[in-house]
Amino acid sequence: MIEIQNLTKDYGKIRALDDVSFTVEKGEIVGFLGPNGAGKSTTMNIITGFISSTSGTVRVAGYDVLENPVEVKKHIGYLPEQPPLYPDMTVSEFLDFCAELKKVPRREWKSQKKDIMELVKVTHVSHRLIRNLSKGYRQRVGLAQALVGSPEVLILDEPTVGLDPKQIIEIRKLIKALGKKHTIILSTHILPEVSAVCDRVIIINKGRIAAVDTPENLSRKLSDFSRFTITVAGPEKRVREILQGVDGVKEVSVGGKPAEDETSFIVEADKDRDVRRPIFNQLAAAGYPILELKSMNLTLEEIFLQLTTTEAKEAV
Amino acid sequence: MLAILRRDFRSYFNSPIAYVLIGLFICIMSLFFVDSLNAGVANFSSNFISSMSFMLLFIVPILTMRSFSEDKKSGTEVLLLTSPVRLSQVVLGKYLAATAVFLVLTAVSLVFPLVLLIYGKPDGATLFSAYLGFILLGMVFISVGVFASSLTENQIVAAIITFVSLFTLTSFSYIGSYVGGLVGKVLNWLAFMEKYYEFSAGIIDITSIIFMLSFAVVFVFLTVRILERKRWSQG
Numbered sequence: 001m002i003e004i005q006n007l008t009k010d011y012g013k014i015r016a017l018d019d020v021s022f023t024v025e026k027g028e029i030v031g032f033l034g035p036n037g038a039g040k041s042t043t044m045n046i047i048t049g050f051i052s053s054t055s056g057t058v059r060v061a062g063y064d065v066l067e068n069p070v071e072v073k074k075h076i077g078y079l080p081e082q083p084p085l086y087p088d089m090t091v092s093e094f095l096d097f098c099a100e101l102k103k104v105p106r107r108e109w110k111s112q113k114k115d116i117m118e119l120v121k122v123t124h125v126s127h128r129l130i131r132n133l134s135k136g137y138r139q140r141v142g143l144a145q146a147l148v149g150s151p152e153v154l155i156l157d158e159p160t161v162g163l164d165p166k167q168i169i170e171i172r173k174l175i176k177a178l179g180k181k182h183t184i185i186l187s188t189h190i191l192p193e194v195s196a197v198c199d200r201v202i203i204i205n206k207g208r209i210a211a212v213d214t215p216e217n218l219s220r221k222l223s224d225f226s227r228f229t230i231t232v233a234g235p236e237k238r239v240r241e242i243l244q245g246v247d248g249v250k251e252v253s254v255g256g257k258p259a260e261d262e263t264s265f266i267v268e269a270d271k272d273r274d275v276r277r278p279i280f281n282q283l284a285a286a287g288y289p290i291l292e293l294k295s296m297n298l299t300l301e302e303i304f305l306q307l308t309t310t311e312a313k314e315a316v
Numbered sequence: 317m318l319a320i321l322r323r324d325f326r327s328y329f330n331s332p333i334a335y336v337l338i339g340l341f342i343c344i345m346s347l348f349f350v351d352s353l354n355a356g357v358a359n360f361s362s363n364f365i366s367s368m369s370f371m372l373l374f375i376v377p378i379l380t381m382r383s384f385s386e387d388k389k390s391g392t393e394v395l396l397l398t399s400p401v402r403l404s405q406v407v408l409g410k411y412l413a414a415t416a417v418f419l420v421l422t423a424v425s426l427v428f429p430l431v432l433l434i435y436g437k438p439d440g441a442t443l444f445s446a447y448l449g450f451i452l453l454g455m456v457f458i459s460v461g462v463f464a465s466s467l468t469e470n471q472i473v474a475a476i477i478t479f480v481s482l483f484t485l486t487s488f489s490y491i492g493s494y495v496g497g498l499v500g501k502v503l504n505w506l507a508f509m510e511k512y513y514e515f516s517a518g519i520i521d522i523t524s525i526i527f528m529l530s531f532a533v534v535f536v537f538l539t540v541r542i543l544e545r546k547r548w549s550q551g
């Protein structure tokens with residue numbers, strides 16, 4: 001649905017995007033993740049034809065953005081970083097205006113407008129001036145604007161910014177539901193958001209793609225039992241000695257004492273070595289039973305930091 | 317394009333700007349009106365409408381200063397430029413919206429000739445031709461104003477650029493006759509004020525109409541080019 005090849009964008013001497021390539025399949029929800037200034041908004045502005053790229057190609061629904069901008073724009077609903085709203089219009093007038101711009105047939109528009117307003121829950125403010133709406137409501141009207149004309153592709157730049165926690169959950173649900181009919185790219189800094197709604201994550205840092213995978217795979221790939229908690233019945237000091245004695249174990253620390261004679265340890269081991277078997281054998285030989293062994297999966301947050309900080313080191 | 321035209325037109329009347337402009341225009345013109353009545357009904361058209369045109373130098377910059385800067389500020393520029401609408405249609409919509417407000421102002425100013433009917437019978441043909449000239453001049457001025465507003469994000473700067481360019485353009489005919497030579501010829505040729513004076517004297521010349529309309533078209537076209545260039549260079 002969306003094919004991006006070798007996209008590069010220079011702002012004067014600043015390279016905002018450096019050779020970015022990825023594709024998004026029909027019906028996918030892809031999360032664009034990256035720290036401030038990574039180039040998320042820049043990429044989105046290029047896909048939607050708002051700004052031009054320095055080099056590289058963007059195709060949406062088979063049309064090239066440069067050759068066929070109007071066709072591409074017909075297929076896209078865009079919610080930019082700053083929701084594009086006319087403060088001197090009411091919500092209802094504004095959506096009518098958008099429908100006219102996007103050439104939605106009159107007959108369809110009436111029912112579509114009702115659906116959209118209910119979907120993003122702005123029906124009860126439809127006759128208020130946008131100027132007088134709160135930030136969260138403006139964000140929702142911005143989202144409504146992107147849905148006008150029911151475009152196949154939705155590009156949402158930080159769609160949940162400025163919403164209260166309850167709204168955030170609702171909007172995520174909405175995006176998830178929209179994903180059944182639309183292809184969606186959304187950008188965010190909020191990692192749980194990505195695991196909550198996205199089929200795939202693209203982590204971007206300093207204008208380069210750092211990783212592309214499903215949220216689950218990313219967590220798994222980078223954790224690999226390098227770090228786990230183990231709860232053992234036995235004297236703390238003795239068990240610790242045994243754990244530290246296992247080849248490959250780097251660090252052992254006490255995580256807690258769930259009961260009188262039980263201790264939880266946090267064990268860090270070499271990434272490319274499975275130390276679980278030797279630990280089991282040695283503890284069993286010593287007569288201290290393992291009660292629990294649990295991998296401490298890295299959260300997306302930790303992965304994100306790991307990826308973006310190592311990238312930064314390489315760049316230096 | 318119609319959507320943008322309608323929206324911008326309403327936005328002029330949603331803010332005080334259109335009312336203030338029309339109100340001020342009518343107030344000041346009332347003073348001129350009394351003055352030109354003293355000069356006699358016969359010369360009304362040329363006298364009075366020339367002073368109306370003089371007022372355009374101040375009115376048009378204020379009318380057009382927000383055409384593009386407003387959208388930049390509210391972020392709606394993104395909406396317009398990512399909609400399946402050509403850039404030329406966006407510009408034309410904005411140009412015609414400002415022109416429509418100007419036409420409302422022109423319509424309101426018709427009260428003056430109507431009042432005149434009480435005192436005597438002005439020459440209908442001259443009046444018509446003078447008004448036609450006034451409208452064409454307004455359309456040329458607005459095209460310059462819209463062009464200026466595409467150059468900068470700052471409304472005040474846009475207004476000042478517009479005023480200065482209009483002032484320079486209107487003085488071309490004077491400068492032209494001083495300079496002489498090729499430059500003088502070019503300036504004279506560009507001097508749409510001359511053409512405008514013909515109208516107020518009651519002469520309707522098709523070439524003048526075409527000249528002034530082309531002038532407006534060229535500036536609208538230049539505006540499109542400027543906006544395109546801007547997007548290509550800095551993004």
Ligand SMILES: Nc1ncnc2c1ncn2[C@@H]1O[C@H](COP(=O)(O)OP(=O)(O)OP(=O)(O)O)[C@@H](O)[C@H]1O
Pocket residue numbers: 011014015016034035036037038039040041042043081550551
């Ligand atoms: N108009 C511009 N002129 C010059 N540089 C720009 C412009 N817009 C963006 N940049 C630069 O391009 C880089 C990428 O910016 P971009 O807005 O795409 O980041 P982002 O990932 O959206 O960040 P954020 O999370 O803060 O929204 C930044 O270094 C920024 O300074």
Ligand SMILES: [Mg+2]
Pocket residue numbers: 040041042081157
């Ligand atoms: Mg951004």
